Amino acid sequence: xxxxxxxxxxxxxxxxxxxxxxxxxxxxxxxxxxxxxxxxxxxxxxxxxxxxxxxxxxxxxxxxxxxxxxxxxxxxxxxxxxxxxxxxxxxxxxxxxxxxxxxxxxxxxxxxxxxxxxxxxxxxxxxxxxxxxxxxxxxxxxxxxxxxxxxxxxxxxxxxxxxxxxxxxxxxxxxxxxxxxxxxxxxxxxxxxxxxxxxxxxxxxxxxxxxxxxxxxxxxxxxxxxxxxxxxxxxxxxxxxxxxxxxxxxxxxxx
Amino acid sequence: xxxxxxxxxxxxxxxxxxxxxxxxxxxxxxxxxxxxxxxxxxxxxxxxxxxxxxxxxxxxxxxxxxxxxxxxxxxxxxxxxxxxxxxxxxxxxxxxxxxxxxxxxxxxxxxxxxxxxxxxxxxxxxxxxxxxxxxxxxxxxxxxxxxxxxxxxxxxxxxxxxxxxxxxxxxxxxxxxxxxxxxxxxxxxxxxxxxxxxxxxxxxxxxxxxxxxxxxxxxxxxxxxxxxxxxxxxxxxxxxxxxxxxxxxxxxxxxxxxxxxxxxxxxxxxxxxxxxxxxxxxxxxxxxxxxxxxxxxxxxxxxxxxxxxxxxxxxxxxxxxxxxxxxxxxxxxxxxxxxxxxxxxxxxxxxxxxxxxxxxxxxxxxxxxxxxxxxxxxxxxxxxxxxxxxxxxxxxxxxxxxxxxxxxxxxxxxxxxxxxxxxxxxxxxxxxxxxxxxxxxxxxxxxxxxxxxxxxxxxxxxxxxxxxxxxxxxxxxxxxxxxxxxxxxxxxxxxxxxxxxxxxxxxxxxxxxxxxxxxxxxxxxxxxxxxxxxxxxxxxxxxxxxxxxxxxxxxxxxxxxxxxxxxxxxxxxxxxxxxxxxxxxxxxxxxxxxxxxxxxxxx
Numbered sequence: 001x002x003x004x005x006x007x008x009x010x011x012x013x014x015x016x017x018x019x020x021x022x023x024x025x026x027x028x029x030x031x032x033x034x035x036x037x038x039x040x041x042x043x044x045x046x047x048x049x050x051x052x053x054x055x056x057x058x059x060x061x062x063x064x065x066x067x068x069x070x071x072x073x074x075x076x077x078x079x080x081x082x083x084x085x086x087x088x089x090x091x092x093x094x095x096x097x098x099x100x101x102x103x104x105x106x107x108x109x110x111x112x113x114x115x116x117x118x119x120x121x122x123x124x125x126x127x128x129x130x131x132x133x134x135x136x137x138x139x140x141x142x143x144x145x146x147x148x149x150x151x152x153x154x155x156x157x158x159x160x161x162x163x164x165x166x167x168x169x170x171x172x173x174x175x176x177x178x179x180x181x182x183x184x185x186x187x188x189x190x191x192x193x194x195x196x197x198x199x200x201x202x203x204x205x206x207x208x209x210x211x212x213x214x215x216x217x218x219x220x221x222x223x224x225x226x227x228x229x230x231x232x233x234x235x236x237x238x239x240x241x242x243x244x245x246x247x248x249x250x251x252x253x254x255x
Numbered sequence: 256x257x258x259x260x261x262x263x264x265x266x267x268x269x270x271x272x273x274x275x276x277x278x279x280x281x282x283x284x285x286x287x288x289x290x291x292x293x294x295x296x297x298x299x300x301x302x303x304x305x306x307x308x309x310x311x312x313x314x315x316x317x318x319x320x321x322x323x324x325x326x327x328x329x330x331x332x333x334x335x336x337x338x339x340x341x342x343x344x345x346x347x348x349x350x351x352x353x354x355x356x357x358x359x360x361x362x363x364x365x366x367x368x369x370x371x372x373x374x375x376x377x378x379x380x381x382x383x384x385x386x387x388x389x390x391x392x393x394x395x396x397x398x399x400x401x402x403x404x405x406x407x408x409x410x411x412x413x414x415x416x417x418x419x420x421x422x423x424x425x426x427x428x429x430x431x432x433x434x435x436x437x438x439x440x441x442x443x444x445x446x447x448x449x450x451x452x453x454x455x456x457x458x459x460x461x462x463x464x465x466x467x468x469x470x471x472x473x474x475x476x477x478x479x480x481x482x483x484x485x486x487x488x489x490x491x492x493x494x495x496x497x498x499x500x501x502x503x504x505x506x507x508x509x510x511x512x513x514x515x516x517x518x519x520x521x522x523x524x525x526x527x528x529x530x531x532x533x534x535x536x537x538x539x540x541x542x543x544x545x546x547x548x549x550x551x552x553x554x555x556x557x558x559x560x561x562x563x564x565x566x567x568x569x570x571x572x573x574x575x576x577x578x579x580x581x582x583x584x585x586x587x588x589x590x591x592x593x594x595x596x597x598x599x600x601x602x603x604x605x606x607x608x609x610x611x612x613x614x615x616x617x618x619x620x621x622x623x624x625x626x627x628x629x630x631x632x633x634x635x636x637x638x639x640x641x642x643x644x645x646x647x648x649x650x651x652x653x654x655x656x657x658x659x660x661x662x663x664x665x666x667x668x669x670x671x672x673x674x675x676x677x678x679x680x681x682x683x684x685x686x687x688x689x690x691x692x693x694x695x696x697x698x699x700x701x702x703x704x705x706x707x708x709x710x711x712x713x714x715x716x717x718x719x720x721x722x723x724x725x726x727x728x729x730x731x732x733x734x735x736x737x738x739x740x741x742x743x744x745x746x747x748x749x750x751x752x753x754x755x756x757x758x759x760x761x762x763x764x765x766x767x768x769x770x771x772x773x774x775x776x777x778x779x780x781x782x783x784x785x786x787x788x789x790x791x792x793x794x795x796x797x798x799x800x801x802x803x804x805x806x807x808x809x810x811x812x813x814x815x816x817x818x819x820x821x822x823x824x825x826x827x828x829x830x831x832x833x834x835x836x837x838x839x840x841x842x843x844x845x846x847x848x849x850x851x852x853x854x855x856x857x858x
Contacts, residue, residue: 131281133283135279137281138281141498142499143497143501144500144504146282197391200395201391201392
């Protein structure tokens with residue numbers, strides 16, 4: 001499999017603060033790639049660079065064979081990138097169904113008049129979208145909360161809904177920012193199953209930021225370690241476990 | 256003609272366009288008419304014929320009630336095959352026993368969970384083919400005998416069911432059923448089960464316009480009889496919920512006319528109402544409580560035949576503003592008959608449902624009687640009995656107070672099972688027949704508890720009373736050879752969680768919640784109240800709030816949520832010993848290899 005995503009020599013600076021310093025990384029098509037590192041290592045910034053929220057001062061991102069320096073988040077979504085956020089970014093007052101439905105936004109071609117009157121394209125699009133959403137609901141086993149407002153759901157389920165919204169846009173690459181933070185063991189196991197299943201059944205490439213090393217070692221094919229904006233490790237979970245720099249970064253080292 | 260496929264054919268000829276089956280798929284209710292039902296069966300029969308299913312072939316269906324499995328039953332039977340329904344949560348040991356005892360050759364499994372369980376139980380089985388319905392997660396399975404249901408049916412040539420049905424005889428075997436409590440397998444003929452169903456239809460005047468929701472797995476004999484077989488014999492529609500978690504919503508959307516559910520479902524409805532009401536605004540809370548009191552007072556007068564015109568008008572008013580909306584939420588608005596599948600409901604639960612116009616009817620039956628030997632007839636129901644013997648059935652009580660019965664719809668034990676003694680079969684329950692001819696069940700004879708004083712009683716009757724509280728999920732009475740009665744209580748997670756949240760209790764999980772003094776006081780108050788209604792010798796003196804719920808996969812509760820005493824005694828032996836040796840604090844080494852600290856509370 002070739003590289004679906006290639007980040008080359010990216011440096012990102014906010015004023016005088018260097019969030020990312022000269023980082024290069026490759027993500028192969030069909031793999032689960034985990035990005036790990038202590039707080040402030042630049043992991044979320046890296047995802048933001050990949051999907052165009054931040055524009056790096058130096059370096060390029062090659063995605064699906066196209067090299068570019070800037071891309072708007074909408075263009076990134078159109079090109080098949082979907083993501084979830086560290087702090088849940090759902091519409092709290094809307095139901096699970098409606099929230100996931102917003103993930104179909106890119107497939108809507110009808111205008112507001114057609115939608116208001118529910119005629120022509122709007123009708124067929126609505127049906128196709130609802131079908132896609134229902135398939136995701138069934139996949140994530142959240143049938144019983146289909147019509148529940150998101151604000152009423154526990155944290156673990158909200159994370160699942162967010163994953164659903166990302167999946168329903170039929171992405172080529174999934175960017176997950178701490179999909180398991182704040183979850184209990186059972187919820188983590190469920191989430192890991194979903195991520196692995198999507199990857200195995202549909203071959204969907206996944207880049208995931210995660211702190212839980214157990215989860216990372218279990219489900220990732222490829223691990224990238226960042227520390228203070230620099231890449232200190234890149235390899236299979238086994239290689240990373242044996243990497244002295246990574247051990248030092250996590251356990252601390254006397255200076 | 257009394258074979259199941261024959262009756263499907265008859266329904267198709269009589270009401271070709273009436274709805275036979277409804278199920279929810281991807282959020283939308285879809286329906287099959289009897290014509291479509293027959294078409295599906297003819298395709299599936301073709302598919303199963305291609306897997307060499309023929310006369311006497313045993314096919315196991317292992318999963319929830321979903322259309323493909325439902326159609327499989329009549330399809331296999333039309334070829335002369337026999338169906339063994341297996342509960343989706345059956346453990347590998349149970350599965351192995353069922354497959355071996357029934358000599359099943361084909362296993363139709365719902366999804367990965369069932370396929371995996373089969374692979375654990377596989378050794379020594381005669382299964383040739385495993386056909387799965389949902390291929391999710393099975394992509395990398397390399398087993399040679401694993402086939403996709405869709406692929407097999409795609410290649411199938413439909414079969415003329417009419418010709419096949421003519422080859423069947425009424426006394427051909429239709430099902431093999433496994434009885435969890437007796438650990439025995441029974442064979443049931445088409446004639447026996449359809450005749451039993453006809454009696455239920457006649458007794459309750461069921462029509463093709465009725466509809467029923469299938470709550471439980473078809474592996475439970477009474478459920479198979481009341482829902483699946485009765486829908487085919489009477490022509491009423493069978494509705495399948497989307498998943499076990501969505502049943503409440505599905506019931507509301509369907510609004511069935513017939514409800515056949517185990518007692519925990521009725522109890523769950525009451526607990527849902529009470530914890531929702533407690534979370535409501537003060538005004539609504541007070542209105543509900545005052546209306547509830549009035550309703551129960553009027554109901555008492557109604558039972559005695561003393562209700563006045565004013566009572567009738569006032570009841571109509573409180574029904575309109577309070578209880579009709581509550582009924583609607585749980586899909587009870589159109590209910591004509593509601594049957595309790597297991598045992599007897601507590602009087603409080605029973606009276607409440609009757610007061611709001613849901614006429615619950617008790618029934619009693621077993622695998623050996625094709626599901627049912629007695630049903631309370633409509634409008635002559637009482638909380639304490641399970642009705643009169645059905646047509647063609649006789650009931651008598653032997654000198655040990657055990658209930659014996661004779662019926663013309665008999666299931667035959669394959670290996671072991673209850674043996675008929677000069678035509679009378681021992682039900683394994685104790686009870687009595689009242690002068691009115693109604694049967695009263697006290698409990699399983701093997702469960703009876705004898706105190707040190709020699710006093711003998713049925714623990715189930717007290718457990719039923721304890722379970723009246725919305726905060727109690729299940730309970731188990733202990734006291735064999737003891738001075739007094741004690742009880743193990745499992746608190747209901749959802750009701751207790753929401754109560755604790757309202758009280759601003761802080762806890763991290765179920766185990767910690769059960770250790771809270773507030774929860775202990777809640778249970779203590781309930782038991783103290785209940786003790787007032789019990790005779791002195793049976794008053795509960797001690798109780799333990801268990802640190803976890805009872806686990807079906809460990810065999811601690813049956814598939815219908817009845818407690819299985821022997822397994823609980825084995826798994827939680829530390830608790831029993833501590834209670835019996837009068838300890839106050841003790842530790843338990845549980846089956847998860849962790850140690851928990853528990854307390855025995857005195858009343």
